[in-house]
Amino acid sequence: MGYLKSTPDANGFFGEYGGAELPPPLVPHFREIHEAYLRISHSAEFIRDLRYIRKHYQGRPTPVSYLKNLSDDCGGAQIYAKREDLNHTGAHKLNHCMAEALLAKFMGKTKLMAETGAGQHGVALATAAAYFDMECEIHMGEIDIAKEAPNVTRMKLLGANVVPVSFGGRSLKEAVDSCFQSYVAQAETALFAIGSVVGPHPFPMMVRDFQHVVGVEAREQFLEMTGQLPDMVAACVGGGSNAMGIFSGFIEDDVALYGVEPLGTSSNLGDHAASITYGEDGDIHGFRTLVLKDAEGNPAPVHTVASGLDYPGVGPEHAHLHKTGRVTYTTADDKEALDAFYRLSRREGIIPALESAHAVAFALREARANPGKSILINLSGRGDKDIDFVTETYGFGTD
Numbered sequence: 001m002g003y004l005k006s007t008p009d010a011n012g013f014f015g016e017y018g019g020a021e022l023p024p025p026l027v028p029h030f031r032e033i034h035e036a037y038l039r040i041s042h043s044a045e046f047i048r049d050l051r052y053i054r055k056h057y058q059g060r061p062t063p064v065s066y067l068k069n070l071s072d073d074c075g076g077a078q079i080y081a082k083r084e085d086l087n088h089t090g091a092h093k094l095n096h097c098m099a100e101a102l103l104a105k106f107m108g109k110t111k112l113m114a115e116t117g118a119g120q121h122g123v124a125l126a127t128a129a130a131y132f133d134m135e136c137e138i139h140m141g142e143i144d145i146a147k148e149a150p151n152v153t154r155m156k157l158l159g160a161n162v163v164p165v166s167f168g169g170r171s172l173k174e175a176v177d178s179c180f181q182s183y184v185a186q187a188e189t190a191l192f193a194i195g196s197v198v199g200p201h202p203f204p205m206m207v208r209d210f211q212h213v214v215g216v217e218a219r220e221q222f223l224e225m226t227g228q229l230p231d232m233v234a235a236c237v238g239g240g241s242n243a244m245g246i247f248s249g250f251i252e253d254d255v256a257l258y259g260v261e262p263l264g265t266s267s268n269l270g271d272h273a274a275s276i277t278y279g280e281d282g283d284i285h286g287f288r289t290l291v292l293k294d295a296e297g298n299p300a301p302v303h304t305v306a307s308g309l310d311y312p313g314v315g316p317e318h319a320h321l322h323k324t325g326r327v328t329y330t331t332a333d334d335k336e337a338l339d340a341f342y343r344l345s346r347r348e349g350i351i352p353a354l355e356s357a358h359a360v361a362f363a364l365r366e367a368r369a370n371p372g373k374s375i376l377i378n379l380s381g382r383g384d385k386d387i388d389f390v391t392e393t394y395g396f397g398t399d
């Protein structure tokens with residue numbers, strides 16, 4: 001059996017990582033979600049509806065672009081980008097949000113709920129809720145609400161109810177806790193639409209499968225453009241959904257895969273969010289994975305210039321692919337990501353999300369060292385959300 005069909009196992013384990021550690025009242029609801037997913041993933045009607053949405057609403061397939069100017073500048077490998085920035089709402093997140101919403105609809109649910117950090121997942125889910133005429137409840141820390149005002153405005157325009165979270169650190173971790181609490185009371189009628197390949201089984205598998213389209217398209221497009229497969233494929237890793245999307249298209253090929261984690265301002269604990277590179281085995285939000293821990297063993301504070309990568313854990317499949325060696329995990333720091341943000345904007349006319357800029361930084365570094373090779377990166381999102389922060393903090397770049 002191929003890798004994707006055989007992984008995870010029936011209990012949601014990718015090797016020793018994953019699983020579902022749930023509060024007892026939620027166990028039957030996650031079982032219901034799992035059973036519904038297994039049913040619909042073989043349903044011709046579900047597959048047809050999802051294809052229709054991707055083509056006529058999201059704007060898929062997104063293209064692969066050859067980055068000629070960057071490739072010429074580096075004088076080494078040829079660099080290509082899968083353009084997930086051209087999805088409706090500007091990132092890959094709508095791939096799984098539309099599918100999760102369609103699943104909720106098939107299950108007879110009337111409401112979608114989720115936590116959000118910087119607001120990107122909240123906006124994508126609110127978009128899906130509007131499309132499917134469902135209610136939407138988004139939990140968001142008060143600190144993030146103050147920092148990410150435009151995304152809060154977007155969610156409200158799209159009709160979502162944004163619930164401010166005012167306890168603890170008032171950020172992403174507390175938003176997850178708050179959303180779980182609220183979900184327990186509404187699990188009959190609502191679906192908790194988790195925003196990456198994280199959380200209890202079946203979400204890491206389901207979200208990967210919903211993002212698989214990225215890798216399938218990219219493989220076919222790259223073959224058509226060049227007559228060959230790429231030598232290297234790279235993506236940034238926060239929770240890990242855009243990376244699993246593109247990796248899953250090449251996982252059974254002889255193609256080197258690279259996950260790029262955010263190294264923030266330094267390798268000291270608290271200055272980065274590189275959970276695979278520096279983490280240890282542990283549990284977070286109901287699943288087993290690699291976790292950045294403080295001295296007491298709790299999830300440590302994390303930092304990166306890209307708030308979408310700011311998570312002290314990572315999807316369990318990435319922990320597994322690290323352990324087996326099928327994927328190589330490396331890092332790019334804030335400075336490299338910012339440099340890549342300016343370079344891609346100036347040289348190719350594409351302003352990337354700061355998250356995606358970590359993958360661009362990897363390509364710039366590796367292209368020089370790999371003449372004659374080809375590198376395909378997943379450009380997970382566009383940078384419109386980041387331009388005010390970047391230019392007010394760092395100016396307009398130097399070259």
Ligand SMILES: *Cc1c(COP(=O)(O)O)cnc(C)c1O
Binds near residue numbers: 237241
């Ligand atoms: C949310 C986000 C990410 C990080 O999420 P993954 O699950 O790691 O893909 C990366 N890029 C963009 C543009 C995002 O919005």
